[in-house]
């Protein structure tokens with residue numbers, strides 16, 4: 001099966017009324033853990049790769065790892081997605097490299113820190129959509145900014161998404177998916193005060209979904225630390241109201257680090273790295289499998305045939321942006 005596009009995977013998720021986990025990967029063990037989880041529960045899956053991941057692993061290693069995953073699990077729709085593209089050129093490079101989906105995060109300037117103005121966001125996102133759709137590749141945009149800073153990424157300021165602006169943004173850019181800011185943060189330090197059920201502005205999700213029933217929403221910063229239950233309940237509520245892609249990075253990082261520490265402490269004389277990386281891979285798998293089940297994606301891998309990029313390009317050609 002070829003790599004799937006975000007557009008098709010989220011269209012199918014909307015039909016089936018479930019969400020799809022988007023898990024960040026930086027190395028072989030994470031890719032293997034995520035894909036074997038998807039196989040175990042029979043779910044479509046999104047593997048997302050940040051600029052940091054590309055520079056850590058190397059572009060070719062990353063691309064071939066995901067191709068290997070697709071060959072190993074031909075029964076699973078797997079999307080290869082660029083997480084937080086900082087400028088159009090980064091997205092074009094990813095498309096050239098074989099990514100089937102890219103995020104143009106125009107909510108921040110190219111420094112990945114300074115919140116941009118609306119016109120800038122529309123312009124860079126629209127340009128990426130035009131180039132990506134010509135090749136059948138999907139695009140995620142972002143409106144509003146999240147809290148938290150991960151690896152230098154993010155302004156740390158929260159600007160919640162304005163539902164009316166979201167309508168205008170989707171109309172002008174033609175994005176396939178829209179990351180919305182409803183109060184979630186990237187990383188492990190999500191809340192300065194003890195969060196309550198109201199900490200996330202779930203009403204915004206409902207309002208945006210009412211105004212844009214055909215636009216797939218993306219929830220960034222969805223790792224559940226430290227308020228696991230609150231976040232899980234809110235994720236379920238979000239899925240009911242159009243959240244289709246749910247980004248999880250930190251949960252995998254924490255699970256891997258815990259497994260490594262435990263293995264190292266339990267066997268101080270061990271020096272075969274496989275003894276440590278195996279439980280780390282298993283820990284990533286557990287996180288992905290749990291989330292895929294929680295989001296309702298389990299059992300949906302075989303619901304459809306994956307469309308190729310040329311088939312997707314033809315679809316976009318028939319209904320261009322603004323038509």
Ligand code: G3H
Pocket residue numbers: 024050051052053083084150151153186249250
């Ligand atoms: O939103 C950021 C993602 O969690 C990726 O983080 O840039 O440290 O790889 P990273």
Ligand code: 13P
Pocket residue numbers: 024083084150185186187188219220221222223247248249250251
């Ligand atoms: P977390 O690290 O909080 O899970 O956020 C992940 C994310 O949004 C990646 O884009």
Ligand code: ZN
Pocket residue numbers: 084186220221247
């Ligand atoms: Zn993010």
